[in-house]
Amino acid sequence: MFPLRDENPTLLTPYVTVGLILVNVLVWVYLEGAGFSPDLLSRTVCDYGMIPAEITGQTGDHVGVLLGPGVGCRFGGLTWQAILTSMFLHGGWLHIIGNMWFLWLFGNNVEDSMGHVRYLLFYLLVGVAAGGSQIFSSPDSPVPTVGASGAISGVMGAYLVLYPRVRIQTLFIIFFFIKIIAVPAWLILLEWFAVQLLSGVANPRTGGGVAFFAHIGGFVAGVVLVKLFVNRRLVEARKQAAQPQPPERPAW
Secondary structure (H helix, E strand, O other): OEEEEEOOOOOOOOHHHHHHHHHHHHHHHHHOHHHOOHHHHHHHHHHHOEOHHHHHOOOOOOOEEEEEOOEEEEOOOOOOOHHHHHHHOOOOHHHHHHHHHHHHHHHHHHHHHHOHHHHHHHHHHHHHHHHHHHHHHOOOOOOOEOOOHHHHHHHHHHHHHHOOOOEEEEEEEEOOEEEEEEEEHHHHHHHHHHHHHHHHHHOOOOHHHOOHHHHHHHHHHHHHHHHHHOOHHHHHHHHHHHOOOOOOOOOO
16 A cells, blocks of 8 residues: 555645755755765765664774675764764665655644644654664664654654544555555554564564664654644644534625
8 A cells, every 4th residue: 555645634834844855855966966876875875874883882893884796884984963864865766755755745744733843853853763763673783774764754653643534545556456545544554564563573683775663663753752742722723624614694
């Protein structure tokens, strides 16, 4: 199942969500060369990506790690700061497109219930929690971790708490059967979380290039912290806007 859009209108212009998308795209294009230069992409990921073993000091006697033929990372760059910088890096076009799609789909409504400043703080905090979860799960991993998916997982966790019954238009594919159906948000989000949890248990390290425990930690952080960041005035305004208005009485 792939979510396409939700039936959840907003009252606020999602400036922060749009701004985060723009920052990620600009970093991808100007800092990482949009993936067209493998050397530049690898160097950027090595310099600004999060390397758990480097942060925890468990690199041993190694001075770096080989990522592929002729591509390696030398240790000695950023440490704890990399938890933040890695949130704005991506490893490929599908990686950034998928992340930005999910950020837009779920982020605008969460921002609508928090307000701009609270939402930005929430996004950064759950992103840090996601990075911390990945470090905790594999503290000696020398593989750089990059991507906004940990923070976006936190946004998805917040969406589950705030709008569990909102319908999401979803692309449903089974073999040759393709159909767009509307399903409740809780089904999409819990199914996604279950996949991350099962994959994380099966691949406790960065399995297949995916930081599953960053997704798990971010999602749980979003569920736990969302109520601390919600703006009750904005939530009440959303409720009033959703209520059907009485018909106007004709003027005689």
